[in-house]
């Protein structure tokens with residue numbers, strides 16, 4: 001299988017990704033997220049995107 005998905009974090013086409021709710025997160029971003037500190041500026045950014053995913057997911061239910 002050689003499917004690609006557009007990462008919802010970096011917008012890159014990724015071959016290795018995880019599905020989170022209605023979106024996809026590439027392997028790179030997933031690794032970044034797992035190493036981020038809560039007080040990192042980027043954490044806030046990822047948090048916003050994840051919240052948006054949740055919102056979309058809940059609205060579509």
Ligand SMILES: [Zn+2]
Pocket residue numbers: 007008009010011012025026027028029030
């Ligand atoms: Zn990504």
